Amino acid sequence: MASTSTHFSLLQPETGEQASILQDAMENMAHGFAVWDRDLNILLYSRRFLEFWDIDEDFVAAHPNLRDILRVVLMENGVTAEDVDAVIAERTRLVEEGQTEFTSFINLASGRVIENFVRFTPAGRWVITYTDITERRKAELELQAAATTDALTGLANRSAFYERSLQMLSLSAHKRRGLPVLMMDIDYFKQVNDDFGHDAGDKLLVLVAETLGASIRPYDIVARLGGEEFAAVLSDTDPDAAYRVAERIRKAVATLQLSDQPDLRISMSIGIAFTKADATDIDEALKVADTQLYLAKEKGRNRVEMVSKNR
Template sequence: MNLPRSAVLDKFGSSLTLKIFSICFTSTHLPLLALVAYLTIGYKTSTFPILIVAVMATLLGTAFCLWSVWLLLRPLHAVTKTVQAYRESGAVPAISSRRSDEIGTVVNAISTLIAELHATLSQLRRQATTDVLTGLGNRRWLRDIGTSELQRSAREGDALSVMVFDLDHFKKINDEHGHEVGDQVLVMTGAVIQHNMRPYDIAARIGGEEFCILLPRTDIAQALKIAERLRGELAARAVAMLPPGRVTASFGVYRGDPSRETLKAMMVAADRKLYMAKNAGRNTVHWDVAEACSPEPVRR
């Protein structure tokens, strides 16, 4: 039973083995075929012309073999460059092959695998640096991106303020109403923060009920306005069975000196003011300015 021509072509197109066999067969037998054609046509049968035909046919067959193998393996070179580019820069160049043989299958499979790997790694990075409840960054994320922002502020001579605040009596909320209500309070707090953030502000949940916001290009007067706005919005919110005024927060705000202080030192200074706010009765804002910074007028 003879196979249809289209079936034969499909079989050849999907088989790397048949392609390699065809290349080897053609390049190997090309000198023989050339000699047979030469003699059939009736040219001279002297040694020198036959030798010339054999050598030329051999060189042609070798060139055909090299070109065909290069063409056959070219998609693998693209895969190699794509893998190297992904390892060096994290970029995911789009590659694909229309071929239906084993090399085409490998190229498309590796392209899909790299895209899926990139998506999975991106998701894992987000999970590793994002607080699940609030959608804000976590302490690790804040340390990494905050350090970069500190360096930028120092380089460009911009002001940088740090705000740390803590939800008042949060443990009591959990004890009296359960952790589900406590989680709703945290979710609400994250929403309030994101609603009041500017595009370049950096906010993170750094503890159970403790939050930190870096305020680039912000002096102490501006930082205090933001803190008071957050404090007022939190106190005005009702969550579950908690009425407005039940959820409050104490704030510590510090205008640091990016050229002389580390991010950790600024957060410690803001945290010190936070505890002063708690000791002063909670639901209030306390602040300080680095000694190296010029005094700034503050209107309360």
């Protein structure tokens, strides 16, 4: 017998008040809800399901297959037919392997993020709940950013810097070559705060951070460690190239100007060191780079010092 789809038609045997209560509950669910037969033809759906996916009820009333519905609602959001087939195949594989409950996520081109909770029942039906978790995911990303990003400058914070540097060390281990570590400090920053106020100091930090971010590659890492101190780790970079990067940063910072303090001269001192080929952290290299940084300060500031440089 061909399956039919309707609002709660499978609940019709529950007549009277029970059916009315159940229908009210289902119609007022906050989530999209649908039940599919073993062959993934729709059997039952809530009004919210139609609203959730913006589907015409006449289309669903013809009891289409899940694949047909997904192609309609997802291909308008940048998902290809091949993607849809892959989703169906993966869900079927999980069920065949004995997994009866699982959750998946759909990222739509509109920016919406949809959570699908799937349960395969002993009767051979698929029960799927669709939840829009866009705001929740946004909040999670904001929390993650707050935990890994310096609030003022938008650069990575100290914690994220250490985590990323460990990943870079792990990736470079097979090359048996150390990574350049740069310690960078804005010259006379305390004087900027004292003479022009902390607002000017904050503007300067943001300006320098933007310059640093634009001076390194996406697979390097630069961070604000605190105060006017910044650090960077460069991937797959030899000493000569590391020195050139540092010089480029130093020269770029020297051209910066605060719009409301045009006479303020800005400069940066930089120290460079290298991790050992078998290093498991960057602590030692940071200390050496910090020593080189203060050597640059002692030699007059606005310069780069690199340990054992051979240029």
